[in-house]
Each structure stands twice: as structure tokens, then as C-alpha cells.
Amino acid sequence: xxxxxxxxxxxxxxxxxxxxxxGLRAAIEARLAGKKTAIISKSLFGKAHTVMAxxxxxxxxxxxxxxxxxxxxxxxxxxxGKFLNNFxxxxxxxxxxxxxxxxxxxxxxxxxxxxxxxxxxxxxxGHEYPRLAHVGDRTGLELIRTLQQKIVSLxxxxxxxxxxxxxxxxxxxxxxxxxxxxxxxxxxxxFGYYRESGEFILFEAPAVVLATGGVGRSYKVTSxxxxxxxxxxxxxxxxxxxxxxxEFLQFHPTGMVWPPSVKGILVTExxxxxxxxxxxxxxxRFMFDYVPDVFRNQYAETEEEADRWYTDPDNNRRxxxxxxxxEVARAINSxxxxxxxSPAGGVFLxxxxxxxxxxxxxxxxxxxxxxxxxxxxxxxxxxxxxxxxCHYVMGGVEVDPDSGxxxxxxxxxxxxxxVSGGMHGSNRLGGNxxxxxxxxxxxxGGHAASYADGLAARPKVAVDAVEAAVETALAPLQRDTGESxxxxxxxxxxxxxxxxxxIRREGELADALVRLAELRERVAxxxxxxxxxxxxxxxxxxxxxxxxxxxxxxxxxxxxxxxxRGGHTREDYPAMEPKWRQVNLVCAxxxxxxxxxxxxxxxxxxxxxxxxxxxxxxxxLTDEELADFDALVxxxxxxxxx
Amino acid sequence: MSAKRQFRIWRGDETGGDLQDYMVEVNEGEVxxxxxxxxxxxxxxxxxCRWNCKAGKCGSCSMEINGKPRLSCxxxxxxxxxxxxVTVTPLRTFPVIRxxxxxxxxxxxxxxxxxxxxxxxxxxxxxYRMQQxxxxxxxxxxxxxxxxxxxxxxxxxxDHEENKQAFSGPRYFIRAAExxxxxxxxxxxxxxxxxxxxxxxxxxxxxxxxxxxxEHIKITDNGIIPMKERVVDRRYDPLVWxxxxxxRRGETPQTSVTTARQGSATPSSATRSGIHSxxxxxxxxxxxxxxxxxxxxxxxxxTRPRRRSTTGAGFR
Numbered sequence: 019x020x021x022x023x024x025x026x027x028x029x030x031x032x033x034x035x036x037x038x039x040x041g042l043r044a045a046i047e048a049r050l051a052g053k054k055t056a057i058i059s060k061s062l063f064g065k066a067h068t069v070m071a072x073x074x075x076x077x078x079x080x081x082x083x084x085x086x087x088x089x090x091x092x093x094x095x096x097x098x099g100k101f102l103n104n105f106x107x108x109x110x111x112x113x114x115x116x117x118x119x120x121x122x123x124x125x126x127x128x129x130x131x132x133x134x135x136x137x138x139x140x141x142x143x144g145h146e147y148p149r150l151a152h153v154g155d156r157t158g159l160e161l162i163r164t165l166q167q168k169i170v171s172l173x174x175x176x177x178x179x180x181x182x183x184x185x186x187x188x189x190x191x192x193x194x195x196x197x198x199x200x201x202x203x204x205x206x207x208x209f210g211y212y213r214e215s216g217e218f219i220l221f222e223a224p225a226v227v228l229a230t231g232g233v234g235r236s237y238k239v240t241s242x243x244x245x246x247x248x249x250x251x252x253x254x255x256x257x258x259x260x261x262x263x264x265e266f267l268q269f270h271p272t273g274m275v276w277p278p279s280v281k282g283i284l285v286t287e288x289x290x291x292x293x294x295x296x297x298x299x300x301x302x303r304f305m306f307d308y309v310p311d312v313f314r315n316q317y318a319e320t321e322e323e324a325d326r327w328y329t330d331p332d333n334n335r336r337x338x339x340x341x342x343x344x345e346v347a348r349a350i351n352s353x354x355x356x357x358x359x360s361p362a363g364g365v366f367l368x369x370x371x372x373x374x375x376x377x378x379x380x381x382x383x384x385x386x387x388x389x390x391x392x393x394x395x396x397x398x399x400x401x402x403x404x405x406x407x408c409h410y411v412m413g414g415v416e417v418d419p420d421s422g423x424x425x426x427x428x429x430x431x432x433x434x435x436x437v438s439g440g441m442h443g444s445n446r447l448g449g450n451x452x453x454x455x456x457x458x459x460x461x462x463g464g465h466a467a468s469y470a471d472g473l474a475a476r477p478k479v480a481v482d483a484v485e486a487a488v489e490t491a492l493a494p495l496q497r498d499t500g501e502s503x504x505x506x507x508x509x510x511x512x513x514x515x516x517x518x519x520x521i522r523r524e525g526e527l528a529d530a531l532v533r534l535a536e537l538r539e540r541v542a543x544x545x546x547x548x549x550x551x552x553x554x555x556x557x558x559x560x561x562x563x564x565x566x567x568x569x570x571x572x573x574x575x576x577x578x579x580x581x582x583r584g585g586h587t588r589e590d591y592p593a594m595e596p597k598w599r600q601v602n603l604v605c606a607x608x609x610x611x612x613x614x615x616x617x618x619x620x621x622x623x624x625x626x627x628x629x630x631x632x633x634x635x636x637x638x639l640t641d642e643e644l645a646d647f648d649a650l651v652x653x654x655x656x657x658x659x660x
Numbered sequence: 661m662s663a664k665r666q667f668r669i670w671r672g673d674e675t676g677g678d679l680q681d682y683m684v685e686v687n688e689g690e691v692x693x694x695x696x697x698x699x700x701x702x703x704x705x706x707x708x709c710r711w712n713c714k715a716g717k718c719g720s721c722s723m724e725i726n727g728k729p730r731l732s733c734x735x736x737x738x739x740x741x742x743x744x745x746v747t748v749t750p751l752r753t754f755p756v757i758r759x760x761x762x763x764x765x766x767x768x769x770x771x772x773x774x775x776x777x778x779x780x781x782x783x784x785x786x787x788y789r790m791q792q793x794x795x796x797x798x799x800x801x802x803x804x805x806x807x808x809x810x811x812x813x814x815x816x817x818x819d820h821e822e823n824k825q826a827f828s829g830p831r832y833f834i835r836a837a838e839x840x841x842x843x844x845x846x847x848x849x850x851x852x853x854x855x856x857x858x859x860x861x862x863x864x865x866x867x868x869x870x871x872x873x874x875e876h877i878k879i880t881d882n883g884i885i886p887m888k889e890r891v892v893d894r895r896y897d898p899l900v901w902x903x904x905x906x907x908r909r910g911e912t913p914q915t916s917v918t919t920a921r922q923g924s925a926t927p928s929s930a931t932r933s934g935i936h937s938x939x940x941x942x943x944x945x946x947x948x949x950x951x952x953x954x955x956x957x958x959x960x961x962x963t964r965p966r967r968r969s970t971t972g973a974g975f976r
């Protein structure tokens with residue numbers, strides 16, 4: 019069978035897997051560095067999940083409030099992630115985001131403007147100042163279209179120079195990579211299939227950038243599209259790389275909850291940034307009851323103060339609706355559990371009584387249409403019903419912060435965007451994803467290009483590895499005794515949603531691991547009916563393997579981490595433990611088994627930790643760390659006196 | 661609140677196919693895409709269909725539902741009668757790959773031919789200054805989610821394969837318009853280019869593209885017509901001037917229209933013939949054409965089935 023299988027072969031310098039914001043930005047950088055670059059897009063070009071991002075891209079440009087700068091952004095990011103972030107990534111992100119946003123304007127992006135003609139910036143949860151560059155509530159679309167059009171413009175240059183649009187950068191649309199191929203510990207290529215034809219394709223390339231996004235399809239209630247099956251996470255594991263922070267999943271507090279078929283579709287945080295408030299069935303703005311101690315000083319205590327903040331942010335504190343997402347999601351969960359939810363099992367998000375109909379339609383056009391068309395709700399006249407939805411995975415490939423190179427036992431593998439881990443710690447701030455894509459996409463693309471340059475000889479793809487990949491890919495079509503991939507996906511979603519959801523308990527997590535082990539047996543025998551051409555059942559059967567291993571990482575890490583922090587809430591360990599802040603849980607694959615190890619977090623450099631008040635640090639750090647901090651401050655004081 | 665409903669879905673590939681009947685459960689609040697997903701999970705696991713966001717933002721799930729080009733994720737089942745059969749077919753203007761999936765590469769080719777944004781060479785990143793009122797016109801066009809429904813419904817190519825080479829379609833006219841109206845784009849020939857290279861002159865402003873746009877972009881009024889008018893403005897032409905006095909505006913004869921590839925004048929009257937009529941011009945795609953004749957009815961405009969075949973009918 020395998021010997022007669024046709025495989026199309028291509029040679030590239032850099033292969034970028036994923037065509038969302040991070041992938042496209044990486045590819046642009048690799049191409050600008052002169053590398054022959056392939057972009058692998060699981061869907062059509064320009065449809066990636068990035069289009070779903072609504073609110074904006076966070077960058078401390080200071081256009082709306084000139085007090086903003088990278089240090090403030092860095093602080094907000096670390097606070098949002100409960101200090102578990104890789105500090106170096108948070109630093110690079112805060113410093114480089116403005117340049118990455120401005121660069122988009124040179125590619126043709128048209129952001130909303132301030133009165134003096136600069137890029138407008140909006141408020142968002144966890145950001146001290148208005149910081150999100152935006153285009154109404156369709157910023158992700160603007161970002162992906164801009165990058166898509168920049169790639170087209172590079173192709174036009176190549177067409178003029180070389181006579182072919184595809185000469186130096188080519189998009190392989192509706193193509194899925196199922197295996198990375200290695201030569202020893204070096205990346206040698208990638209193997210996959212064209213969705214349209216089911217034909218196989220082999221890329222021989224010394225450098226691969228993973229930019230495959232997240233894992234949300236393992237949950238039933240999710241804002242994520244069918245593509246989000248943890249492909250890059252799983253490819254990295256199987257290639258010998260490691261994942262960190264996999265226990266941290268972001269449940270976005272506001273997904274639609276009615277009608278049932280749209281449950282999980284995102285309602286942008288901009289609704290709250292622009293004045294919307296959360297109310298329970300008693301009409302109470304309940305978020306005032308849920309401000310945790312660590313954020314007490316930064317959030318308003320009364321509705322009056324919160325409302326004044328929109329027009330006078332310098333003299334008032336922020337409304338608690340704009341707490342980081344993990345806090346808001348937990349609060350909504352508690353209100354619903356206490357019997358104060360909306361009829362469809364969410365809470366009310368009200369902007370109708372707070373802003374004029376015109377303003378709502380102008381600032382939130384997509385939300386207006388989404389509710390009008392999918393739920394028959396006019397958001398300018400009545401409140402929305404919303405509840406938490408699985409939105410983003412903070413965990414991902416453990417990378418070198420500067421280059422995006424994967425850790426573990428593999429070279430030539432890079433990761434950027436949602437598939438990488440560390441940047442957001444235990445919880446991502448809204449708006450930090452789009453900027454993350456640009457900052458680390460560019461870095462990964464550039465470093466992948468220099469890595470390829472530095473190789474004396476090209477790694478070689480082994481024939482038997484390709485044959486094995488073919489066999490694995492065809493197996494579901496050749497079996498007719500196994501279960502349907504759709505049934506298996508539903509069962510996986512049930513395990514993850516019920517047992518590894520927003521609130522977790524030891525017994526349930528242990529149970530989840532048992533059930534995932536059973537599912538592993540069943541997934542290994544999955545059957546797909548039909549042929550190879552555009553067969554979604556077959557493709558799901560192949561994705562299941564990735565979803566499963568990534569779910570195992572999440573469940574294992576969630577069981578191990580005995581505390582609550584950010585996107586990981588343990589009912590049996592409700593407090594945040596400073597000892598646990600020093601620990602990253604690292605997943606690796608040993609054969610088929612997920613191995614978990616503890617690894618200390620890198621220590622923040624003095625000038626960065628010095629940006630925080632001692633009182634704030636005291637909420638997160640251990641006593642020993644605080645003693646170190648005090649010594650540091652004392653040293654600095656002495657140095658000043660000398 | 662669930663009930664069994666009758667669906668007819670086109671199954672097949674480029675060699676042919678037909679409508680297949682399915683009885684499928686439908687629940688309150690569901691959209692057509694939910695029903696297709698249920699079919700995949702039950703009776704038709706290999707039913708091919710594109711989708712991504714399921715929220716009307718990515719433009720992947722375009723198809724023809726009861727003959728009308730729609731996003732299936734935004735087409736609620738409650739918009740059909742309780743006993744109404746829902747017929748789902750692939751986009752007609754593009755070649756079928758399998759079932760509801762078509763080959764939309766035509767659009768990506770046209771995108772590559774449209775000259776990119778030309779940034780001002782002397783303005784550094786970070787120094788771009790534009791007023792909101794000036795970016796809003798282009799922003800309307802940048803709302804486009806590239807669902808290609810406008811391309812699918814456009815009469816110039818819907819039944820005229822032969823026009824595809826010289827005609828970019830409404831999606832790329834608004835791309836040209838967007839760049840033309842971009843406050844800092846330095847190319848000054850966007851309109852002329854649209855006329856000479858993109859086949860703008862073929863468009864006879866029936867507004868079908870505007871009607872199917874899920875983003876409610878006023879493709880014709882705000883994009884195409886200003887591009888046409890300003891081409892006329894710039895190329896002062898006594899005949900055009902005279903014509904504009906004699907004819908209603910929309911019927912201004914476009915005698916100056918040429919396409920580089922055809923290399924000859926293409927009078928608007930010639931492009932009009934048979935364009936809005938959908939009158940089933942023979943094509944090379946036999947199997948698809950035959951089944952469409954049976955399913956959705958050849959000779960009907962998908963957005964306005966009963967409209968009389970006229971020229972420039974939508975333009976007042």
C-alpha cells in the first residue's frame with residue numbers, strides 16, 4: 019500500500035505551520051531574510067482563528083494616555099498572569115508591541131483614530147491605561163487581512179523579479195501537517211495531506227515554525243474553530259520538545275449562552291471596556307463582590323466611582339467588570355451556581371442602559387449583528403446573556419524567549435503565538451494575544467531563518483519515517499471496525515468539560531486521567547468512512563490523536579498543581595501559593611506516555627522586579643524571595659548614597 | 661423543541677452528483693451549519709463542508725440555501741417554514757471539489773493581481789496620521805470577510821466562465837476602492853487600473869453583490885459606482901458627458917472600457933447581453949449544470965428570483 023502512495027515533495031528553507039497572525043508574521047520575516055518560505059494553512063488563506071479576535075492589540079503607544087509606557091504594560095502583563103509569566107517574554111512583548119503595530123500601518127492596516135490622527139486605543143481588562151489598538155470590534159480580521167495582503171505584496175515583488183508569485187513564499191492552503199520528520203535531533207521536514215485531494219505532501223526543510231494556535235476543540239463550549247485541535251502542541255511533543263503551563267486554560271467570561279447551538283461564541287470584552295456591566299438575576303452589579311485582595315487597590319469599590327472612571331480615569335479606580343478574565347469567569351460561575359443566573363444559565367451583560375444605541379452600533383458593530391442575527395436580541399435595547407467559554411490555552415511549547423526556539427531534545431523547531439507557552443503565565447490579558455502574535459511571530463521567523471543559514475548541511479528525511487507517517491494517516495480509512503471520530507470527539511469533550519473544566523477537584527481530575535486512558539485505546543482504533551478527498555471524518559480522526567495527548571497534559575498538570583492561580587482553579591486548593599509560583603510544570607513525551615516534571619521559573623532581573631511595589635510583590639512572592647528583594651532595594655539605596 | 665426536518669443536500673464531485681434526501685433533527689435556535697454538523701456526526705460522516713468560526717466572521721461556510729447564496733452559520737432554521745424542505749447546494753460560480761466545497765482559487769488569483777498598498781516612502785512607521793472620517797470609507801470595505809458570496813452571485817461570471825479571465829469581481833473592486841480611498845496610499849491610478857485591468861466596465865450595477873453581502877457593505881453604491889464615476893470624471897470624454905445628459909446615470913455608455921487581455925473595446929451593451937439574465941448559457945461543466953437545472957432552477961437570479969431581466973435595473 020505505502021509503496022504505491024504518491025507523495026508530492028517540496029524543498030523549503032523555512033516551513034511555517036499555521037496561517038494565523040503568528041504564522042503569517044513569521045513567514046514575512048523569514049521571506050524578508052531571504053529564505054524560501056512555505057506557509058501551511060489548515061483552512062483557506064485568511065480564515066485562521068485570528069479573525070475571531072475582536073477587541074484589539076495591546077501596545078503601549080501612549081496615544082490616548084501619555085502616561086503609558088512599556089514598563090506599565092509589562093507590570094500589567096505580569097499581574098494578569100499572576101507572576102507566573104516568563105518575565106523575558108513579557109518584557110520583549112511590552113517593549114516591541116508598538117513597533118509591530120506601527121509596522122502594520124505600513125502594510126496598509128487602517129486602525130481607528132484619535133482626534134489628532136494617531137491610532138486610537140481602548141480600555142480592556144487588566145490594562146491600566148487605554149492600550150488596545152482596534153478597528154471597531156473586528157481587530158483580528160484587520161490584522162489577518164493586513165498580513166495576508168503584505169504576503170501578497172511580497173509575492174508581487176517576487177513575480178516582478180522571478181516571474182512567479184510563488185518563487186520565494188508560497189501558501190499551501192487547506193493543508194494539514196500530521197508529522198514532523200527528524201534527522202537525529204534536528205528537524206528535517208514535515209509530512210501532511212492536502213484536504214482537498216487527500217494526497218500526501220512532504221516538505222523537506224531544516225527549520226519549522228509552529229504557529230498552530232490552541233486546543234479549544236477538546237471542549238464542547240468553546241469559542242474556537244475546528245482547527246484548534248492542539249496540532250502544534252502534539253507535533254512538538256512527538257518531536258522531542260516540551261510543553262509548559264498546560265494546566266492553564268482561559269475560559270473567557272463572556273460567551274453567548276443562548277440559543278444552545280451558539281453556546282460558546284465569543285462576546286468581546288470591548289463590551290465591558292466600552293461601559294457594559296455584568297448583572298445577576300436580581301439586577302445587582304455583582305462584580306464588586308469579587309475583587310480579590312491582590313487587585314483591591316486598583317478597582318473601584320462603588321458603582322459611582324466605577325462609572326466616573328470612564329471619563330476621569332486619573333482620579334478614579336477601574337470598574338471591577340474589567341478585572342482579568344480568570345476573575346470575571348469565576349465570578350460568573352459562582353453567581354450561576356448560587357442560583358442568581360439568567361434563564362439560559364449565564365448572567366446579564368448590559369450595555370443597552372449605559373450607552374446610546376448609535377454609539378453601541380458604531381463601537382460594537384459585530385456584536386450588534388451577532389446577537390441580532392443569531393439570538394434575535396437587540397443589544398441596544400436589552401441585555402445579553404453570557405457565560406464562560408473555553409477560549410485560549412496559556413500553556414504551550416517551552417521556548418527560548420528571545421528566539422522562540424523550542425526546548426527539549428530537538429533543534430530547528432520554533433514556536434510563536436498561542437502554541438507557545440510562558441508569555442502569559444497563568445492568565446492572558448485581553449489584547450495581549452494579537453500583539454504576542456506579531457512580536458513573537460517576527461522573532462521566530464527571523465531566528466528560524468538564521469538557524470537555517472547557520473547549518474553546514476541539510477538534515478535528511480528518512481524514508482521509513484515517511485512510510486510510517488503514510489501508514490498512520492491512512493489507518494483510519496482502512497479500518498471499519500472502530501468507532502466514529504465524531505463520537506470519540508464528543509466523549510473527549512465530555513471528559514474535559516465535566517472533569518477538567520473551569521473549577522477542578524482532585525477526584526475528578528484523577529477520574530479524567532482514567533477516562534482519557536480509555537479514550538486513548540478507542541482513538542487508536544478509530545474508523546473513518548469514505549475516501550480521501552475532502553473527508554472531514556477522516557481529518558477529525560487524525561486530529562483526535564493530537565487532542566488526546568494535549569488533553570492528557572492538561573489533566574496531568576491540573577492534578578499536580580495544588581493551588582489556584584489564573585486559569586487553573588482547584589476547589590480543594592482555593593488559595594494561590596507563593597511556593598507554586600516558583601514552579602513550571604513541564605510535559606514531555608516518553609514513548610506514548612506524558613511525563614510531568616517540575617522546573618523552577620527563571621528569576622526576574624533586578625531592574626524589572628524593581629518596577630513593582632513591595633506591597634504588591636508580598637502577595638505573590640515567598641518570604642525568601644521578598645528578603646532577596648529587600649536586599650536588592652537596600653543595595654540600590656546604598657549605591658545611590660555613595 | 662426538536663423536530664425532524666427534511667434536507668436535500670448536493671453530494672458529488674466534479675464528475676457529477678445529485679441531491680440526496682436526509683431527515684435530520686433540528687433544535688431551537690439552530691442554524692443550517694448546525695444541521696450539517698449533525699449530519700456529519702450521524703448519517704453522512706464524510707459530507708464535505710467548509711467552516712471555521714461559526715459566528716459570521718471568517719466567511720468560510722458560504723453555500724446556496726434554497727437557491728440563495730448565504731453563510732450557513734448565519735442562516736437560522738427559524739427562517740424556514742416548519743414543513744419547508746431545505747435544499748443546500750455548493751456555490752455555483754466556482755468548480756465543485758466535493759459536496760458543498762468549491763474551488764475558490766479564482767478569488768485568490770484575482771487578489772494576487774490587484775496591486776498592493778503603496779506606502780508613502782517618506783513617512784516612518786509610527787508617524788502615520790489620518791483622521792477617523794478619512795479612514796472610515798476604506799474601513800467599510802475592509803470589513804469584507806472574503807466569503808466570496810458577491811463573486812458567486814455576480815452575473816458577469818456566474819454563468820459566464822469566459823469572462824473570468826478579464827473580470828476580477830466585486831470583492832476586488834472594493835479592494836481597489838479601499839486603496840483608492842486610503843488616505844496614504846501613493847498610487848494614483850487605482851480607478852484606471854480597475855477599469856483597464858480588473859474589468860470594472862463589465863459591471864452593470866445590478867447590486868446583487870450588495871444584496872448578498874453578509875457584512876452589509878454597500879459594494880455598489882460606495883465602492884463600484886464611485887470608482888466608475890471618477891474614471892469618467894478623469895477621462896473627460898465628450899461622448900460620456902453627452903451620454904450622461906441623455907441617459908440615466910447608471911446607463912452611461914461605457915464606450916471607453918477596454919481590457920488589456922481582450923485588447924479591444926467592450927461596449928457595455930455587449931457585456932450586458934445575457935448578464936443579468938442568468939439564462940443558462942452553455943458551459944463546459946455538464947454534470948453541475950444539469951443538476952442545478954433540477955434543483956435551483958436555471959435562469960433565475962439567486963437573490964431576486966422573480967426580477968425581470970433588465971440592464972442596470974438596480975441602479976436608480
